[in-house]
Amino acid sequence: MLTVAVAATLWGLLVSLGFTIPSYVVVGRTLFIAFVLLLVFSLLEQWPRQLPGWFARWVLQVLGVAVAVPPTVLLLYLYCTGPAEVPLWQDKQRLSGLATLSVSGLLFAPWFAAAALLRQRDSTVRNQALSFQLERERLERRALDARLRLLQAQVQPHFLFNTLANVRELVDSGSPQASAVLGSLIAYLRAAVPRLNDPDSTVAQELELLRAYLAIMHLRMPDRLQYSLHADEAALALRCPPTCLLTLVENAVRHGIDPSEEGGRIDVRVQVRNGRCLAQVSDTGVGLHAGSAGLGTGLATLRERLQLSFGPTATLSLTPQQPHGVCAELDFPAQRGQA
Incomplete structure (x- = not known):
């Protein structure tokens, strides 16, 4: 979440250089777009529950984020258009802003999603490796305990037979x-x-x-x-x-x-x-x-x-x-x- 917020803020500051409106307005819009895309990314991680064997879920997530960029930007601009303002399609400046956010979003968002998937995969691999290591150590400890008990069981008859043999010698000798x-x-x-x-x-x-x-x-x-x-x-x-x-x-x-x-x-x-x-x-x-x-x-x-x-x-x-x-x-x- 924090990583998305930082990336969206940097994205907004970068594209605001080509806007006449204040930078904080552009940053606010990029933050909104970024969190909507994060919601889409998270949703596609769980839904649909089953995918065809030839279609990887990570591909669905990256494509979903890319496809969601233009309609998200369009809905944001439509929502921000007041009833007294000129319609969006007649305002060249706002259409230019919509195009800028859409194109830059299409350039950055899928790559950011792919990077997030790589980090997630690395984290999963590390967790699995740690889990395997813990399980191996547990099994090794169990094998060690079993070996120790086996050796201890060998000591018990060794001692008993030796001491009983001593008693037998005394009895035999009267x-x-x-x-x-x-x-x-x-x-x-x-x-x-x-x-x-x-x-x-x-x-x-x-x-x-x-x-x-x-x-x-x-x-x-x-x-x-x-x-x-x-x-x-x-x-x-x-x-x-x-x-x-x-x-x-x-x-x-x-x-x-x-x-x-x-x-x-x-x-x-x-x-x-x-x-x-x-x-x-x-x-x-x-x-x-x-x-x-x-x-x-x-x-x-x-x-x-x-x-x-x-x-x-x-x-x-x-x-x-x-x-x-x-x-x-x-x-x-x-x-x-x-x-």
């Missing part, structure tokens, strides 16, 4: 600790299993699971396993994928402490540095050896879960310790979990 371990395991699973399906956990919840898990492992091999847990206060409320620390501790027990005749120690430390969360699980077990790359599906799955949750900046690294052992470190953005 250990008097079997009953205590089984009781601790039941209590642990009551707390742990509901969290395995949660999309997010916190460091504090992860440490709670670790204490219960390591208590079970310590009952199984009291003389061969020592451990410690430490976390910065600022790290406790940070979010992390469920069972991420548990996966590292499981691997330390299974691949480090268990194969060692002397056993070893597991130390868990979580810190916050420069907006990043650093979680370390180090053990003094047998350490890395040929063929141990990846240490099974647990760490490979954890690495992918981290990147799905936090993006490519989240990392999982393994480094050997001296004289023996392994340090596994998670590095991911420090983001607070949901309350």
Whole structure:
């Protein structure tokens, strides 16, 4: 609307140079003509509802604007002719003004309509592109969530089978600790299993699971396993994928402490540095050896879960310790979990 008003005003000022009447009168007439043409343009955008397949609506709109110029100018001049004035067709000056407005309108109005259609088409294309982008992002997010839940479902049986295998070993060996371990395991699973399906956990919840898990492992091999847990206060409320620390501790027990005749120690430390969360699980077990790359599906799955949750900046690294052992470190953005 504003664009039409500005264009009509410029049109009126331009053609008023050839008129003897005041410029504001000519501008008023061009504004009237322009808004009538705008009404025709808008009407033809909706009516008729259906057109033949070979006839484009934009052609109808441009032709409609062009065809509407002469009768609009004629009706304006007839309306402005007073009863005491000389008839329009006998007034050469007014006929000249009618012809000037009609010809200039025929020159400018269709081009202006075509330009408006081009802008409208560009706007429609941009809106469609934005809509497609939003829909693609929504579908990608849904696929990402589905992938994350699939990976999480792989962790659940991995953990359950490992812990149940530990209980079976105690039962098979006739250990008097079997009953205590089984009781601790039941209590642990009551707390742990509901969290395995949660999309997010916190460091504090992860440490709670670790204490219960390591208590079970310590009952199984009291003389061969020592451990410690430490976390910065600022790290406790940070979010992390469920069972991420548990996966590292499981691997330390299974691949480090268990194969060692002397056993070893597991130390868990979580810190916050420069907006990043650093979680370390180090053990003094047998350490890395040929063929141990990846240490099974647990760490490979954890690495992918981290990147799905936090993006490519989240990392999982393994480094050997001296004289023996392994340090596994998670590095991911420090983001607070949901309350």
